[in-house]
Amino acid sequence: MSTTPTHQPGPAAPPPGCPAHRLYGAEAEADPMGLYEKLRAEHGAVAPVLVQGDLPAWLVLGHRENLDVVRTPSRFARDPRHWRDQQQGNVPADHPLTPMTAWQPACHLVEGVEHERLRGAITESLERFDRRGIRRYVKRFADQLIDAFVQTGKADLVEDFAEPLPMLVMTQLVGAPESYGPRLVEAARDMIQGTETAVASFEFVSVTLRELVERKREVPGRDFTTWLVEHPTALNDDEAVEHLRLVLIAAFETTANLIANTLRMVLTDRRFRANLSGGHMTLPDALEQVLWDEPPFMTMLGRWATGDTELAGTRIKAGDMLLLGLAAGNVDPEIRPDLTVPVHGNRSHLAFSSGPHECPGQDIGRAIADTGIDTLLTRLPDLELAVPEDGLRWTSSLLSRHLVALPVRFTPRGSAVTGSTQVPGTHRPPAAPPAPRAAPYTEVRPVGQASWWSRLLGRG
Structure with a gap:
């Protein structure tokens, strides 16, 4: 029996008539942060965008909204089998995103x-x-x-x-x-x-x-x-x-x-x-x-809506793809109204x-x-x-x-x-x-085993 999630067909994100900017091409590559602020000014915390192949997605720009998405997997799953465009055959095997969105039994996709x-x-x-x-x-x-x-x-x-x-x-x-x-x-x-x-x-x-x-x-x-x-x-x-x-x-x-x-x-x-x-x-x-x-990653693929829902007043349909706007969320004026103020003692970044x-x-x-x-x-x-x-x-x-x-x-x-x-x-x-087939093998020297990673446990 297949375990692939299925959804009823629905309109692709963004809704018809809602303008979307490409997150690829000259404008996005020349000044990605400038594009994020343009999108924030036009759409607020959640913006309609297009990824390679003009596939629709939502870019989450708000700090609070990014946290909402990543902390509620029941609404926004990491499993790419929820992606409606992939279910409908709109993502060919040679698509640039396929290596990152093809499902596999790995911890970051289940x-x-x-x-x-x-x-x-x-x-x-x-x-x-x-x-x-x-x-x-x-x-x-x-x-x-x-x-x-x-x-x-x-x-x-x-x-x-x-x-x-x-x-x-x-x-x-x-x-x-x-x-x-x-x-x-x-x-x-x-x-x-x-x-x-x-x-x-x-x-x-x-x-x-x-x-x-x-x-x-x-x-x-x-x-x-x-x-x-x-x-x-x-x-x-x-x-x-x-x-x-x-x-x-x-x-x-x-x-x-x-x-x-x-x-x-x-x-x-x-x-x-x-x-x-x-x-x-x-x-x-x-x-x-x-x-x-x-941040090392400016955006992150991806989350997929498990059902019809709402985020920052934006209607999200089941199967829509969401991109985490890590860099945009980090400069959200709702949490950083003055970017000249140091925040180096604060680890609440994305x-x-x-x-x-x-x-x-x-x-x-x-x-x-x-x-x-x-x-x-x-x-x-x-x-x-x-x-x-x-x-x-x-x-x-x-x-x-x-x-x-x-x-x-x-x-x-x-x-x-x-x-x-x-x-x-x-x-x-x-x-x-x-x-390498015949490289000499040298065992790594032992390191101590004192627990300094214990605070990472429980996040899974």
């Missing part, structure tokens, strides 16, 4: 008991890490990355630091051979950017993680993969691979953006840097301010969502960003932007806005004594790398 089972395996496995163990890995890899360019007096802090650091750390935490790290960085970049080799990169990541799961079943370690496959929920190999990929890619994307955005603020905002260097703002405070002003599907690994991202940036600024205190601020460029997509490069200069220095081999170069290859 609800209820199954969601609790799958998410519990992730959160309870993450709980077993301790903060000091993670920060040791971050410091080690941050020093190695800095050593690769410290003698040149120049670097691109996106390609040379912000992007490789999270994946190198996560490679260690999942218990993969260290040699996998740089190649997983490249594959993750390729998948996120949607290049011609993105499918090959996806296959590389899948094969790599499946080999890792199989190896950990035979030779357990003290790492996230082992804890995941040994969890009482008894995940099968497919489920373990799917959730490893989910954790790795989410950690890569969000943390790389957070590091890059914070470093840009340090280099371009004199007041921000003065507050940080003068002790008026701690680095964790600085990260929270950036999570308010430039950067990691909320409700049952709130990001379970947000604190590991904070630990990587905090320790990595602190290491960089300590070693290179005279960092300065190597191009005019208006020369910085971004690429935008439906979900996020990426800083293309962050060129800097500084006084050349000697390498640090890190006690380990320098990280191999992580320059972009012309094609996705082949899956």
Whole structure:
């Protein structure tokens, strides 16, 4: 018997005669925040929009309304099988959103008991890490990355630091051979950017993680993969691979953006840097301010209405798709009437969502960003932007806005004594790398098990 939710056919969102703006194309990519404010002025907290293929959706712009959506899965489910356009055959297999909206048995696409089972395996496995163990890995890899360019007096802090650091750390935490790290960085970049080799990169990541799961079943370690496959929920190999990929890619994307955005603020905002260097703002405070002003994901797919309902006075039909406006909600004038007032001590931003599907690994991202940036600024205190601020460029997509490069200069220095081999170069290859078949396996060193993730439990 099929478990696919079904609905009676109904009018697509938005209603006929209601103007909708495209969330893709030149206008959206050039100034997404400007578009969000235009939509807020025209429609209020919930606006009709079009995604790729001119498929209709609702963009939730209000802070309170975003929380309402994510905290009431009975009304707005994460399960994409509710999507009416998909049921009616309007979303072809090659549609740009299909990789993100095709249903699979993963914790971020299911609800209820199954969601609790799958998410519990992730959160309870993450709980077993301790903060000091993670920060040791971050410091080690941050020093190695800095050593690769410290003698040149120049670097691109996106390609040379912000992007490789999270994946190198996560490679260690999942218990993969260290040699996998740089190649997983490249594959993750390729998948996120949607290049011609993105499918090959996806296959590389899948094969790599499946080999890792199989190896950990035979030779357990003290790492996230082992804890995941040994969890009482008894995940099968497919489920373990799917959730490893989910954790790795989410950690890569969000943390790389957070590091890059914070470093840009340090280099371009004199007041921000003065507050940080003068002790008026701690680095964790600085990260929270950036999570308010430039969250790693600007919008998030997606929620689907389980029945006819209403949101902020807007009629939502069963099967309508809703997009979470994380960046727009963070600057909602209802909660931030004056954007110049610092909010760095406040964690009520939407950067990691909320409700049952709130990001379970947000604190590991904070630990990587905090320790990595602190290491960089300590070693290179005279960092300065190597191009005019208006020369910085971004690429935008439906979900996020990426800083293309962050060129800097500084006084050349000697390498640090890190006690380990320098990280191999992580320059972009012309094609996705082949899956490693004979890489030597080195067991990850044990980390402590003190519980600092316990407050994440119960969110599933």
